[in-house]
Amino acid sequence: MFAKEAQPGFRLFFLVVLAILLMILDKQVSTFNQVRAALSMPLLPLQYIVSWPIQLIDKTRTIISSHDALVRENLDLKAEQLLLRAQVQRFLAIESENNQLKALMRSSTQVQGKVLVAQLLAVDTDPYVNQVVLDKGSRQGIFIGQPVLDANGVMGQVIQVGPLTSRVLLVNDSHSGIPVQVARNGIRAIAIGDSYSKKLRLMSVPQTVDIKSGDMLVTSGLSQHYPEGYPVGQVISVVKDPGLQFATILVEPSAHLDRSREVLLVWPSKTVLKSN
Template identity: 40%
Template structure:
């Protein structure tokens, strides 16, 4: 009863003025809660480790938390996607540019390869053509073409230093092209067989009929105006060089007859032919080196020009046929020759007679 009558203003230990609850009761309850939570945690960890009782709970919690994780990670993933897209676009642009350049280079290489293949085929055909010519040949390249329609001249990359001489025949893989008319140290001009000033002795390969093919100024046409109307020649006949005059080797393909017009009122047939040589396309040509021809042209007094030979061939059809001198005339002229002896009763010449086409 004495405690109830304590003096006013005196505080009793373990109580507060407002709620009259003891202070140690709150601290004790907090400590108890901590001990319970720690014990529960240790128990759960033990059970999870030893018996895996919390796998289902953990899976459920992960499922519930996953949308939140995705939402939090979405801005980061979006930024990465944007950067990767920009980088990929630039990479694709760079790769596209590289592929375009590579495509152009491949196209250029392909074109070069096709050109080399075509050149290889032309050279093979040229070598096969050279094998048909018994004489030695020189390979030359075409540098330029004269644009004058009345003068079919081409410039070659070989000259006198390369063994080229005036009058040498010019061939390609298909047939006769022309002859050299002018030479320099490193280049030479050749006249094509279609030049109006050119004449080519030919014969029909089928029957040996001889004629002269004149240039017309067109790269695909020759004329044979000196054959009679009843001549044995027809369309499709192959014309080859006859070898007369000694300028062109015999038997080379020259032209193919394309038209034969026989007018009974005319004495001569109108015959046109197409050159077998590719005059407007050939780039590699052959120059025939005739040993006798080169030796003759090297002599100071025996040099002849292609213009003289062409002129002689062009006027051959109009020139009258000269009669051979009588045998008595030849005998009388040779009576005083020092080569005649009593052992030669027939007055024959003992020295060799120059062949046709050679110059003494």
């Protein structure tokens, strides 16, 4: 009787130690990421099962949407495309001019890489983990640290790659940090995520700095992870409390982190910093 009682206690101790060991390994050893990716493989079908009905609903909605609605949408899209094309023409001119100027300064970081469109798997996570799962993996050449964008701005970076899927850490996760600069005056800062408010905060910005609410933040390209010049977010509040060492600056991410279904994966091919 007594021996039988002692058994689960020992097993509890053993399993608790094993779990703690696993946590330490996962947190401290960076190569453990591959073990994680391998272990996630068998669970892949589960993620597809969950995401399948949502995609089915989307598809049926497209199928049963009326002819009129489609024609209207088509017209809208054509108009939008025309508008965007016009803008792109101007943008191309500016870009080539910019590249020329940078070439003159001999410190260029040109981004003109390959781009791939991926879809999100509709999978929820814990409220305090801001990650998403993509339906593309190492077979499509995705690598760890790769930047992920949507139509409106930077979404995050790839942190785990499996053969068929990959996991993206969104910019508003508390583990994420992204180097940014203010588009108006080029002040640099690092924006870290705040998992609970789903926003970003600027880290260690002095009280005297010239950042106003409404300022646009773009990637500064200093991290070598994110390409330069993509919108990250807009400053929504600047609180300068004299009692604190730094200003508290909140940023609303410009990417639709909770709504985008299609994302862009970017290969920053020519991000070699040339300096004298």
